[in-house]
Amino acid sequence: MFPALLAFLIACQAAPPAAMDVPEATTPTPPPVASPAPTDEVDALLTRMEAQGKSMKDFTASATVEKFEALTEEKEIRRGRIVVEGAVGPTRKVAIIVDEFIDSSGRGSTDGRRFLFTGGWFDEFDCARKQCIRRQVARAGESVDPLRVGEGPFPVPLGQPKADILREFTVTGSTLPVAPFFKSLVPRAEALVALRLVPRAGTAMARDTAALTIVLDKATLAPEAIDVEQVNGDATRALFRHGKLDAGLDAAARDLLTPPAMDGWKIDTRPLA
Numbered sequence: 697m698f699p700a701l702l703a704f705l706i707a708c709q710a711a712p713p714a715a716m717d718v719p720e721a722t723t724p725t726p727p728p729v730a731s732p733a734p735t736d737e738v739d740a741l742l743t744r745m746e747a748q749g750k751s752m753k754d755f756t757a758s759a760t761v762e763k764f765e766a767l768t769e770e771k772e773i774r775r776g777r778i779v780v781e782g783a784v785g786p787t788r789k790v791a792i793i794v795d796e797f798i799d800s801s802g803r804g805s806t807d808g809r810r811f812l813f814t815g816g817w818f819d820e821f822d823c824a825r826k827q828c829i830r831r832q833v834a835r836a837g838e839s840v841d842p843l844r845v846g847e848g849p850f851p852v853p854l855g856q857p858k859a860d861i862l863r864e865f866t867v868t869g870s871t872l873p874v875a876p877f878f879k880s881l882v883p884r885a886e887a888l889v890a891l892r893l894v895p896r897a898g899t900a901m902a903r904d905t906a907a908l909t910i911v912l913d914k915a916t917l918a919p920e921a922i923d924v925e926q927v928n929g930d931a932t933r934a935l936f937r938h939g940k941l942d943a944g945l946d947a948a949a950r951d952l953l954t955p956p957a958m959d960g961w962k963i964d965t966r967p968l969a
Contacts, residue, residue: 735868735869738868738869738891739858741889742858742861742862742867743858744917745855745856745917746855746858748917749783749784749855749857750784751783752782752855752941752942753782753942753944754780754940754944754945755778755779755918755919755940756778756780756939756940756943756945756949757777757778757918757919757936757937757938757940758776759775759777759778759934759935759936760773760774760775760934760935760937761773761774761775761776761932762877762931762932762933763930763931763933764875764930764931764932764933765930766928766929766930766931767929770800772798772799772800773796774794774796774797774798775794775796776792776794776807777792777795777952778790778791778792778936779792779949779952781945783855784856784857789812789813790813790814791810791811791812791813791949791952791953792810792811792812792952793809793810793811793952794808794810808822808823808824809821809822810823810952810956812952812955813833814953816832816833816835816840817830817831818832818833819831819955821956821958823956825962826958826960826961826962827961827962827963827964828958828961828962828963828964829964829966830963830964830965830966831966832966832967832968833968834968835968855917861893864895864901865893865894865896865899865908866896867891867894868891868892868894869890869891869892870890870892870909871890872888872890872911872921873890873909873911873921873923873933875931875933877935878921878923880935881911881921881935887913887914887915888911888912888913889912890911891909891910891912892908892909893909893910895907904926904927905925905927906925906926908924908925909921909922909923909925913939916941918939918940918941919939920939921933921936922934
């Protein structure tokens with residue numbers, strides 16, 4: 697699920713996709729892509745997404761996140777899992793665990809950090825160092841949806857009111873993202889639909905974000921991928937695997953939504969000023 701969400705977010709249990717082979721033909725052949733949705737289909741899709749957001753119970757997935765830096769052309773990979781509980785609104789909970797980090801040289805290391813958004817707080821747990829950073833993102837009595845565009849710390853327009861999305865973005869149908877990272881989507885292109893969201897001038901996201909491309913399963917609307925293009929050329933790309941929408945949360949998923957025992961931990965609490 698995202699710019700900030702994606703920035704920390706997830707990484708997958710599956711290995712990062714390999715680089716795409718370069719065709720030998722003299723005239724480059726574009727990769728297979730999902731067909732852009734006409735304007736009326738975009739509107740209908742946003743309506744479906746809004747309805748789903750109102751009834752959504754939960755979502756779980758493994759994910760892989762690639763962060764690309766345009767200046768150095770270096771890439772980093774993070775793998776992990778995400779759990780979302782609750783419909784669109786202030787009671788929604790989001791948990792993320794980062795299992796592995798792969799640096800630009802290809803060297804991997806265990807990460808193990810956990811992130812939890814609940815009750816107006818965004819908490820980062822580092823179990824190896826026994827440290828917790830608690831960041832308040834909503835004052836007592838205020839409501840905040842962690843995924844709501846223009847409101848939450850993870851501004852991801854999934855399952856949100858259509859009016860909110862159209863206020864913040866110009867939305868059009870799109871083909872699949874062309875970065876090699878998304879190569880694994882190509883065989884399933886016909887089962888997917890993609891939207892391109894360009895932040896409107898004057899919105900908070902327009903300062904740093906050039907565009908978002910969101911790829912969904914046509915039938916279930918479960919998120920499959922997100923490509924966040926920054927104004928400076930950087931990019932954050934995410935692939936979701938083994939996604940389950942409204943399938944119920946197992947014990948492992950519920951554990952991620954519960955803070956770990958923190959006896960003897962160093963806790964850094966950062967309330968709003």
